[in-house]
Amino acid sequence: MSRWPSARCVSRPVDYTPGTYRDRPGSLWEFTWIAGDKDTTSGPRHAIEQTYVENDGTEYAIYLSVPSADWGEARQQFDAILRSWEP
Secondary structure, three states: OOOOOOOOOOEEEEEEEEEEEEEEEEEEEEEEEEEOOOOOEEEEEEEEEEOOOOOOEEEEEEEEEHHHHHHHHHHHHHHHHHHHHHO
16 A cells, blocks of 8 residues: 555545444444554554444444554454444
């Protein structure tokens, strides 16, 4: 993956899927970026976020970010988190 120009945190979408989570309105957003030298972990990153709105109006965002090299295992962990998530 080549470095992207200029900005400290330039994200690139991988996938965005509006839909439902636990029968509630939500969306799944996956993206990548290059973390800068001032970030805790610099270099290529991969992230995913599941959002949804609960019956009482509370909004939730379940987020995971890892170095891109670790994405395969991390995605499996994220899916396990989503299966067991309880607000």
